[in-house]
Amino acid sequence: MRHAAARPERKRIRKGRGPLGMMAAMVAMTSGCGAAMAQDAPSIHPPLTPTRDVQVDYNVQPDGVPEPKTVRTWFAYNGGLMRIDSPQGMGETILNRMSRQVTIIINTQKVYSQLDARYGIRNPFLLDLSMTFARKGTGMVAGVACTQWDVTTDQGSATACVTEDGVVLQEIGVDGDGLRGRLEATKVVYGPIPDSMFQPPADYRKIDPPPPPGAPRTPASKSTDHNAG
Numbered sequence: 001m002r003h004a005a006a007r008p009e010r011k012r013i014r015k016g017r018g019p020l021g022m023m024a025a026m027v028a029m030t031s032g033c034g035a036a037m038a039q040d041a042p043s044i045h046p047p048l049t050p051t052r053d054v055q056v057d058y059n060v061q062p063d064g065v066p067e068p069k070t071v072r073t074w075f076a077y078n079g080g081l082m083r084i085d086s087p088q089g090m091g092e093t094i095l096n097r098m099s100r101q102v103t104i105i106i107n108t109q110k111v112y113s114q115l116d117a118r119y120g121i122r123n124p125f126l127l128d129l130s131m132t133f134a135r136k137g138t139g140m141v142a143g144v145a146c147t148q149w150d151v152t153t154d155q156g157s158a159t160a161c162v163t164e165d166g167v168v169l170q171e172i173g174v175d176g177d178g179l180r181g182r183l184e185a186t187k188v189v190y191g192p193i194p195d196s197m198f199q200p201p202a203d204y205r206k207i208d209p210p211p212p213p214g215a216p217r218t219p220a221s222k223s224t225d226h227n228a229g
Contacts, residue, residue, distance in 0.1 A: 045133040046149055047166030049079020049097075049126060054167055055189045058125070062181035070186075073125055076193045079166065082125070083197055094198050104209065105200050112200040113209040124183060125168055127151070127160065141169035142185040156180070 053076045061068035069087040076082075082095040094103040100117040127133075136148040139161045146161035146169045158173025172182040200206075 044135070045129065045131075046127065046147060046160070046162035047164070048128060050075040050166045051078055052165050052190055053077075053193045054165075055187075055191075055193070056125075056167060056169075056185050057187040058183045058185055060124075060181070060183045062179060065181075071183075074193050074197055075167070076198065079126065081198045084125070094200075096198070103200055105204065110201075110204045111207050112204050113207050115209040124171065127162070127168065139170070142188050144169060144185070144188050146170070 054074070056073050056075070058071045058073065059068035060071050071087060072085040074081075074083040077098070080096070080098045082097070084093045084095075086092065089107060091107050092105040094105070095117065096102070097117070101114055102117050103112055103114045105112040130153065132152040134150040134152075136150055136159070139146050139148050141161050144163055144167075146163045146167075149160050149162060151158045151160050151171075151173070153174070156174025158171055160168055160172075161170040162168050167185070167188065168183075169185040169188070170183065174180050
């Protein structure tokens with residue numbers, strides 16, 4: 001199956017309320033293990049991205065949160081495309097790692113926004129070569145076999161159970177941003193994923209994204225329609 005790679009856009013950004021505040025919350029929800037590549041990468045590590053199209057349901061529970069939240073994810077094109085559905089269907093985050101573009105969708109407002117992944121959007125469902133890995137043994141999560149790894153970053157350490165085809169089924173400990181918690185797969189379904197899963201709905205309105213932390217404020221620009229050139 002072929003997936004088209006979107007061209008990255010460089011948009012002016014602004015602060016705002018309403019949908020933009022919700023977008024900021026979704027960005028925070030998907031922060032975690034980064035996608036940066038280290039120059040001195042270890043030679044032994046698990047597969048860093050899924051090598052097959054797969055849908056995975058996770059229970060995600062940061063430390064201090066009394067109950068885990070269910071998050072559904074999709075991976076396609078060898079991990080080059082990824083979609084994360086927020087709990088309660090509030091919205092989706094789509095990460096195109098080929099074009100380094102992130103699309104954030106807010107269903108309650110029927111709006112979406114796109115920004116460059118260089119601003120630091122990360123997610124806890126992928127590993128990367130900035131981490132150090134040590135193989136521990138084997139495990140089984142959600143009925144799927146996986147290999148246990150010790151994972152170390154400059155922020156701390158964690159354990160992860162990763163399948164032979166690169167799906168993180170479980171991760172417990174400190175992630176690449178220093179946040180502590182756990183995620184665990186509850187359902188894994190392999191199969192082709194249509195391109196439409198990685199696009200905003202055609203009738204949603206495009207708006208400017210919230211700025212990255214520390215960015216200077218810029219003049220507000222008008223929102224655009226999905227089909228606008």
